Amino acid sequence: MNMMNVSDTEVAWSFLQKKGYQRTTDLGQADVILLVTCSVREKAEKTIWNRLQQLVTLKKKRPTSLPPLKIGILGCMAERLKTDLLEREKLLDVLAGPDAYRDLPRLLSLAEGGQQAVNVLLSLEETYADVIPVHVHSQAKTAFVSIMRGCDNMCSYCIVPFTRGRERSRPVASILQEVRMLSDQVEVTLLGQNVNSYRDTSEVQFCTAEPTQLSKGFHTLYRNKQGGLRFATLLEAVSNVNPEMRIRFTSPHPKDFPDEVLQLIHEKHNICKQIHLPAQSGSNRVLQAMRRGYTREAYLELVDHVRTIIPGVSLSSDFIAGFCDETEEDHWETISLMRAVKYNVGYLFAYSMRNKTHAFHRLEDNVPGEVKQRRLEELIGVFREEASKLNCSVVGSTQLILVEGVSKRSRDELSGRTDGNIKVIFPDVKIPIADSSQDTAAVKPGDYVVVKITSAGSQSLKGVPLRHATLH
Ligand code: SF4
Structure with missing residues (x-):
């Protein structure tokens, strides 16, 4: 799910x-x-x-x-x-x-x-703001909090604007109320189709006159939106609820990353240094056909900017293999973008045309299935190669891990995630309850532990747990 x-x-x-x-x-x-x-x-x-x-x-x-x-x-x-x-x-x-x-x-x-x-009526207003969802708490004490619904971007391949409707943001007060009720959770992920274009216009006294500040080199198909309380304000307010609660957000669009948001991620210890920057393709021709609103150059510039403001940030992305009219040259442009950026986590798919979308009406799904599959496999190969290099570079370091539960591979091992959302597997043993303490305690889901990384693959790290820890 x-x-x-x-x-x-x-x-x-x-x-x-x-x-x-x-x-x-x-x-x-x-x-x-x-x-x-x-x-x-x-x-x-x-x-x-x-x-x-x-x-x-x-x-x-x-x-x-x-x-x-x-x-x-x-x-x-x-x-x-x-x-x-x-x-x-x-x-x-x-x-x-x-x-x-x-x-x-x-x-x-x-x-x-x-x-x-x-x-099946779609609404222009429904955000379920008055609803406190019944959270099905995970073992790892992580929860999702919906902050907005729908999307106005109309990327040509995407069905979301037709199935989930226009973009609407849930009021800040309602989100904060839910996050406060989750104070027994240790990680909250703010959720939406386009989270960083969040804009709460419900509280008139909070509204600013500032128009949307798009990242340099990015544009939208819709008119510039004005006013409202923006994502940076929400993110800061959520991160202030509980300093021991780790905050993530997904999925953002690369266009909405003003410096204010990047600085906040850098400065707040409990906002994970992990950003999803869905590129979809590395070819300008394909990006234009996809109506993504940026060029390869603007995207790469943004990546540099993000890495300058948040050193060591972990990046993830989505890519589509075999979009309409994609040539071998376009495909190689995507491969070269992947190599240039180096992602820690990737979500890669072969294109499947959805009816109702702009692509369905205007473009032809003309890349043969076997070609899509072969290109997808090539993308996966390159992604893994680069991710392995990134993961190998942290071998020998210590990482703060949020423990999720027993590893799927062995009952004698636990698994958890770094701040950068990389899976770490380590032995299930008792460890000191704090730095330089003689007392030990077992590790359980929802604990923070410091782990020394000893080996790495493309999908996960392995390590030795050193001690229990807190987030700050
Ligand atoms: S791909 Fe994302 S940004 Fe584009 S229309 Fe779909 S949900 Fe919106």
């Missing part, structure tokens, strides 16, 4: 809990099963279709002594396919788009009366 789906699940669950619904993880016990969906990639939708078939089989086999099982689809796929979904799958009971979770109890009661119930 992606982060946005986790956040939507928590909001939807808040409305259902208030109406007396109880949660179960046992499918056999459930009277209602809701699938929270994502449409960004074709593969995610295929997974949901398969899941739906399994649930329909479960519904058909349900003993008649029990109330009929109700099945619902929530989120982007409901929005994208709307009533086509109901026509394709007659046994589906509820369809709720990303702005319709408030309406879920009514939709479910209609479904109980035997109707198919649908609400």
Whole structure:
């Protein structure tokens, strides 16, 4: 499940809990099963279709002594396919788009009366500001907090503006209230489609007249937005809630990184020195076709600027292999950008055309599947090679790790993440409770520990735990 789906699940669950619904993880016990969906990639939708078939089989086999099982689809796929979904799958009971979770109890009661119930209206205002999501706390004590919804950027390949609607920011006061309630958590990730273009215009007294300050060499398709409380103010306020709480944010757009935000990340000890800078391509021709609003040169300049203000910052990116009309030369431009920047973390995908998008109407998905796949593999190879070099450069250093839990590879090892979001595996042993202390304690999820890094691969680091620690 992606982060946005986790956040939507928590909001939807808040409305259902208030109406007396109880949660179960046992499918056999459930009277209602809701699938929270994502449409960004074709593969995610295929997974949901398969899941739906399994649930329909479960519904058909349900003993008649029990109330009929109700099945619902929530989120982007409901929005994208709307009533086509109901026509394709007659046994589906509820369809709720990303702005319709408030309406879920009514939709479910209609479904109980035997109707198919649908609400896929997108809203210009809905931010669920008055809702305190029901957080499904992870073992590692990390939580997601949604700060804005939708996106106005209209990148030509992207379905998000059509499934999640226009950009809206949740008021600062509501976000801070939620973060304060999460004070038992040790890491909070601020979440949105375009987090750094955050703009709270709800509190008139806070509004400034300053227009959006875009990073140099960046432009948007929409008109410059004015006023409102900006992302830097929100980020600072969130980081002030609890100095022991680590703060991350995702996903940003490269256009909205004023120095104010970069300085803040550099100065505040609890804002992770990790920035996602989704490049998508290294070719100007492709970037223009994607309507990303920047050139390769502007992007590389931004990377230099970010690294100057935040030395040692960890960078991650998204790349798409085989976008419409992408040539071998374009592909090599992407490879050379990857080599020039060197990312710690990469999310790489072969292009899949989504209908409704600008690319669907205006461009041709003309790179053959096997070529996309080969280019994707080449990108993955280069990413791993460069990430390995970066990871090797920290061997011998000590890193502050937030412990997430038992390693998937071995029950005798734990895994956690550095400030830069790199996974670290280390032995599960008792360690001193503080620097130069003789007392030792076991390490558990949610603890901060200092680990000496002893070896590195492209995806993770290995190390030896030295002592328990605090964040500041
Ligand atoms: S910035 Fe572009 S890719 Fe990201 S959600 Fe908005 S339209 Fe999609």
